[in-house]
Amino acid sequence: MSYVEKLLKYQEEDEKLLKVERELSNSPERKNLVQAVNFVTKATEKLEALDGKALSLEATFKELDEKYAEVAETLAEFDNLEELLEGGADISFYKKNISQITDKLKSLKQDIAALNKAIKESNEEFQNLYAKNRTMQKQGKEFQETYEKLKAEKRKESEIIKVELSKLAQDIAPEVMQRYQMKRSERIFPILCPAKDGRCSKCGYELSLAGKEKLSSGGVVECDNCHRFVYKG
Numbered sequence: 001m002s003y004v005e006k007l008l009k010y011q012e013e014d015e016k017l018l019k020v021e022r023e024l025s026n027s028p029e030r031k032n033l034v035q036a037v038n039f040v041t042k043a044t045e046k047l048e049a050l051d052g053k054a055l056s057l058e059a060t061f062k063e064l065d066e067k068y069a070e071v072a073e074t075l076a077e078f079d080n081l082e083e084l085l086e087g088g089a090d091i092s093f094y095k096k097n098i099s100q101i102t103d104k105l106k107s108l109k110q111d112i113a114a115l116n117k118a119i120k121e122s123n124e125e126f127q128n129l130y131a132k133n134r135t136m137q138k139q140g141k142e143f144q145e146t147y148e149k150l151k152a153e154k155r156k157e158s159e160i161i162k163v164e165l166s167k168l169a170q171d172i173a174p175e176v177m178q179r180y181q182m183k184r185s186e187r188i189f190p191i192l193c194p195a196k197d198g199r200c201s202k203c204g205y206e207l208s209l210a211g212k213e214k215l216s217s218g219g220v221v222e223c224d225n226c227h228r229f230v231y232k233g
């Protein structure tokens, strides 16, 4: 068997391994698991952010609440207004003051109501997301188990093919095998392809003159474009 034939036989067997690998990576079992993990990761980040937001809203609420109490207290000072007026105080001055303070209180009350609404909404968002996240975490565990089962099955299939591959590799020069495996890890497949009209049959790139010569003497050249091994077809 020629060196190209040996490599082609190896590649044929290797394609079976690739198929098993792809079946696992494209499986709905893996897709489900990845989706669940992504959801939980994002939801956890969002929950943390909402938690931080809740703290800052509460702090603002406390500030406004204190300010409201403070302003309300100022207003209480005018309770003895009658006495003050009897004492000859200027009524227009107090009227103006009271109206200003009342306006301030009104505006503070509005701010507090808006803040309360924001706190309530943020809290609801947190609760909803928390519940969803819990459900997804549980589901994710189930997905993980199903995926692990499939993975174990595929591993068994792979092991059988790998035994066959290592037998075939014994007939191939180690440096050639090494280059083959390198391309395999770069997700190039098929790694070997025949030449067609002096071009790589996979990507159509023209081979160099030296490359063409090497092919006619039974050698293998690397395509300058897609880096596959090209042999005489």
Ligand SMILES: [Zn+2]
Residues within 6 Å of the ligand: 200, 201, 202, 203, 204, 205, 223, 224, 225, 226, 227, 228
């Ligand atoms: Zn090519």
